[in-house]
Amino acid sequence: MVNAEIIAVGSELLLGQIANTNAQFLSKQMADLGINVYFHTVVGDNASRLRKAIEIAQTRANLIIFTGGLGPTKDDLTKETIANLLNRKLIIDEEALQSIRAYFARTKQIMTENNVKQALVLEGAEVLKNDYGMAPGMALTIDEITYILLPGPPKEMQPMFLNYGRPFLMRKLGRHERIESRVLRFFGIGESQLETEIEDFISHQSNPTIAPLAGDGEVTLRLTAKHHSSAEAQKMLDKTERAILQRIGAYFYGYNEETLFSKTLEKLQQHRLTIASAESLTGGLFAQQLTAIPGASQTIKGGIVCYTNDIKKRLLHVSEEILQMDGAVSAPCARALAENVRKLYESDIGISFTGLAGPGSLEGKPVGTVYIGIAIHNEPTEVFSLSLAGSREAIRMRTAKYGAYYLLKKLAVHS
DSSP states (O other): OOEEEEEEEOHHHHTTSSOOHHHHHHHHHHHHHTOEEEEEEEEOSOHHHHHHHHHHHHTTOSEEEEESOOSSSTTOOHHHHHHHHHTOOEEEOHHHHHHHHHHHHHHTOOOOGGGGGGGEEETTOEEEOOTTSSSOEEEEEETTEEEEEEOSSHHHHHHHIIIIIHHHHHHHHTOOSEEEEEEEEEESSOHHHHHHHTHHHHHTOOSSEEEEEEETTEEEEEEEEEESSHHHHHHHHHHHHHHHHHHHGGGEEEETTOOHHHHHHHHHHHTTOOEEEEESTTTTHHHHHHHTSTTGGGTEEEEEEOOSHHHHHHTTOOOHHHHHHTOSSSHHHHHHHHHHHHHHHTOSEEEEEEEOOSSSOBTTBOTTEEEEEEEETTSOOEEEEEEOOSOHHHHHHHHHHHHHHHHHHHHHHHO
8 A cells, every 4th residue: 555645845834924835736636546644744855854754754754755946046855855864865866957958058048057956866766757847856665665746836746746656656556457537516515415316325435436515516426447448447437427416416517627617619610609797796707708818709699797786777679677676786687688688799698697796685585695687588587596705806706607507508509
């Protein structure tokens, strides 16, 4: 059994100047490889404290992965500290040194002597090439503990691990099976409800494994299968996915890196439908999320941020009667906004958002009251009401996501 500890080196992490995304990335990779990660450690640019952190890790892990501290400056101490602790020499890796010199020649910069330091590696280590930077990584095993040293910048660390570190570990573990993963994305169901619905699957998981993760109103399930054949691993994932979707398929919307907004745009494009939005509560957030996706210009006709009643009346022709009798935060107002913005932009679909994100109540309605209207040409307009909780920004984002989710459900009927 391999138990890993990830040690991130850098005072900037302790000062809160940057987030430790490297540990998150590596933990996901370890989970895919079936390696236990029991500890994350962060230590500043201090040799004595780093040495103590390594000595502690040696008592509880047989795989220690380091990120950061491989650069040219005096506070980059990782490999020097490890070399001292393991009684190993640091030697120049000629290939890395040539690459560093070539970089400075190509960019017409002066190469100072301290840059040679980046080409130093632990004697006897397998060198991990840095295709996107200068300092190489390295991996070696001493006294049944494997040490992997990776650079700190994620744009260097991630490809180095995927291209060289992961294959090293696969060889080390004697693993020849394929590891295939698939992420199922759900919306409109809480993490606790989702886990309750498939509790027996999670409790008896082995291969494939099922890992739930919640975030920002959504829940994902990461399925991971191991098999000597990639095709067989995919079949295992298919079988598990079918069983899960039989229970909670109503909340499923996509895979892997897909988002509610990318799926919505994809479905709109498939049906060759155009859309326009009228946004009060969300202040243009829905349109912004869609237009951030390449290719949206053929689908998004436009939108209006109708934050005040005056704009609702003058541009979107919401009647004074609705605003006086029902209020701006109401189903009739959401209906009128959706229908009228569709007509104004001559689009196939009009969608509207109105509600209260806080901090105070309005029209006698509590914070979190939300109405979403969807008007589709030649179909009855539908209004969805929600009672959301959370911060102002969380309510706004969840409202925009719910708009995409409800629209996806309606478009599914057209399929």
